[in-house]
Amino acid sequence: MNKKIEITRRLEFDAGHRIPHHDGHCKHVHGHRYVIEVTLMGNVLSHQGHGDDGMVLDFGDIKKITNEEIVQKWDHAFLVAKEDHALVNFLASIPNHKTVVMDSIPTVENLAQTAFSTLEPIFKERFGGRLNLSRLRLYETPNCWADVHA
Numbered sequence: 313m314n315k316k317i318e319i320t321r322r323l324e325f326d327a328g329h330r331i332p333h334h335d336g337h338c339k340h341v342h343g344h345r346y347v348i349e350v351t352l353m354g355n356v357l358s359h360q361g362h363g364d365d366g367m368v369l370d371f372g373d374i375k376k377i378t379n380e381e382i383v384q385k386w387d388h389a390f391l392v393a394k395e396d397h398a399l400v401n402f403l404a405s406i407p408n409h410k411t412v413v414m415d416s417i418p419t420v421e422n423l424a425q426t427a428f429s430t431l432e433p434i435f436k437e438r439f440g441g442r443l444n445l446s447r448l449r450l451y452e453t454p455n456c457w458a459d460v461h462a
């Protein structure tokens with residue numbers, strides 16, 4: 313019996329953003345402690361004598377890839393929409409500021425979709441298609457999150 317199993321690794325990062333046309337307080341520059349949960353689906357490996365025996369994938373591999381591709385890029389960065397010209401120009405005027413200019417408004421939905429579409433092909437390519445990114449959850453606050461499903 314070797315059923316497909318989902319495993320999830322959670323990582324956290326801090327970033328600034330604003331939603332420029334928001335009707336409420338989110339139009340102001342502010343930040344969040346984001347939490348990203350990366351869920352992979354696959355079969356449990358039967359690799360007697362290997363470190364990954366009994367695993368879908370070592371949690372350490374999920375951590376390493378998610379860190380390299382998302383967390384290190386977005387942590388302590390300001391995530392700004394390219395259409396938010398005033399803020400893009402202001403951030404560009406600060407020497408060495410860590411700014412990530414996004415194609416879309418940095419809502420939690422859009423950030424989650426960006427993270428999903430960045431990570432999905434990487435997991436597929438590195439693990440020979442035996443795994444798939446089945447869900448990516450991004451929390452913007454403890455009460456607000458978005459899920460992207462494969």
Ligand SMILES: Nc1nc2c(c(=O)[nH]1)N=C([C@H](O)[C@H](O)COP(=O)(O)OP(=O)(O)OP(=O)(O)O)CN2
Nearest residue numbers: 330331337338344418419420421452453454455456
């Ligand atoms: N669908 C979305 N709605 C909102 C988003 C979003 O990304 N997608 N973002 C915001 C704000 O940026 C903010 O992050 C959320 O603020 P708020 O609703 O105040 O959330 P809190 O958890 O801080 O609310 P509490 O009332 O303090 O629990 C707004 N909407």
Ligand SMILES: [Zn+2]
Nearest residue numbers: 329338342344
């Ligand atoms: Zn916010």
